[in-house]
Amino acid sequence: MASASNHPVIRALLSLALVLAVGALFHADGAFFQWDTHRDMLRGVSVFGILACGMTLVIIAGGIDLSVGSILGACAVVFSLLSIHQGLPAAIAIALTLLLGTACGVVSGSVIARFRVQPFIATLAMMVFARGLAKFISGGQKISTAVQIPDGSYSYVEIPPVFDMIGARIAGDNIAVVTLVMLLSMAVCGILLARTTWGRQIFAVGGNEEAARYAGIPVGATKVLAYGLSGLFCAVAGICQAAQELQGDPEAGSTYELSAIAMVVIGGTGLQGGRGSIWLTLLGVLIIGYLEKILSINAVGEEMRLMLTGVIILGAVLLQRNR
């Protein structure tokens, strides 16, 4: 069965084309044909796309990461606290935030590899813990340019330039910086998966763990690396989220893990592990992004949106199913 229509990339492109056709049909007074709409869609999905990068690695390695949304929240809060309230230089704030995200991922990966805890459970624990951490660090309040002074009133500080830089658009206002960050993250993942030994090992571990072990692949280390990178991407996403909102919200990223998983799966990377690619994930990100955008420009009501999204997700997954 080597026919072209059986290739997952072809099937994902088919789903995307279908969604785009719907957009061309319901173009909302031409709004769908403006570049701004597409640019804004890409900006809107960027944070999810960055999370989906790490999720793709973890899923190919045969796991799942439920903690991405919470780690994003914790990282958004820490980045805002360090750069807005503490006034640290952007490079140091970014480095420390990336370190925190990676550390969270490494902890999950180590628990999974060392203690053989199921990924679902281990990352569920991290999901709860990291959300608590975000609330603890922020005191339950958004970390914004309003700084509370000891007498209980608030003073106002300037937003550090790094926030405007990451939240801005470049190339003649035509593309958001966060979108470039997403594409860069995907390129890194793509190279890692396709061109490195470690990339081949991650496929091997996800495909058949026992066989990989017998083949002398460091299964534990491979898993730790996958979750660690997922944590790193969460931190990148958290920084992007904070920069776009001009604040660190301890609730940021709630339920984002579900969107990230949906994007990976709709792209065609199977939850069984050992198969998939980052380019499929990019297509999955675009499918979901366009779907939401089309419903939004047409001002479709919330009830219809949820029902339509459910139906279309199911349809896309059925289309992707191996026959």
Add this chain to the structure above:
Amino acid sequence: MRHPHRFILLTVLLATIIALPASGQQRRWTIGMSQCNLGEPWRVQMNADIKKAADAHPELTVIFKDAQNDNLRQGAHVDEFVRAGVDLIIISPKEAAPLTPPVRAAFKKGIPVIVLDRRVLGNDYTCFIGADNKRIGRAAGAWIAKLLGGKGTIVELKGLMTSTPGQDRNAGFREGIKGSGLQIIFEADMKWLEPNARREMESALARFPAIDLVYAHNDPGAHGAYLAARAAGREKSMKFVGIDALPHEGQMYVKQGLLAASFEYPTGGREAIENALLILAGTAVPREITLRSRVFTKDNLATGGEWLSN
């Protein structure tokens, strides 16, 4: 009795001597405060307001519990307060029906209960304190109609429309602008969340070249809309109005000039403690207290906002 005035003097003196140690004695009241969830900044603010008001009264101790959006857990918290023998309970319930039985049980045991913001069913509580979302929405509508001179195009970014505050802030607003020439050209449910508000606003901007004002059901929603308009370079051509007016959120946005106005949705924290003190002192309080609300604009922020007429 030859010297009645001397007798009176003696009595007063005696009474003072007896009363002195009593008033000097710190009567410590314990209040249990059950919050339905601390995931919303507004509820964090409510607890902070309660704490601030209670800190001014050394005779009060307040125990805070957070039910994390779980009705059963919140019910258990009320039971725990009863068993711990607190002198008064303040509860901001998650939902009316499941929390009515524990509140009733506490009230029947003789513990006064103040219900804050959301209601319980029936009459088994001491006092309800809350604001009126419909009234605030109506005031916002009337204020906006006046601001725009009775005509213009509006984008409405709604809170979760399956929640009562979202429905009331929508219905009140529609009443407030009724009869004016204001036209709502785009509306979307942003579920109280800033990233959603930004996405919906981007769609509105893509479709409509002329938008005069964005009315969002909360300040984060108005802020998200502002960020979208700024990214499109159109933030100067329209105004933004939000609701809640928390000091570090809506009021700050108004101060920074991002929002034209923010309408306060008071937490009632201070009023809860004031009424708790009255109840504990044996004074009767009204069964129903509707909080008044203020509108904050750049001009009146320094003077503490302007009270809305009821």
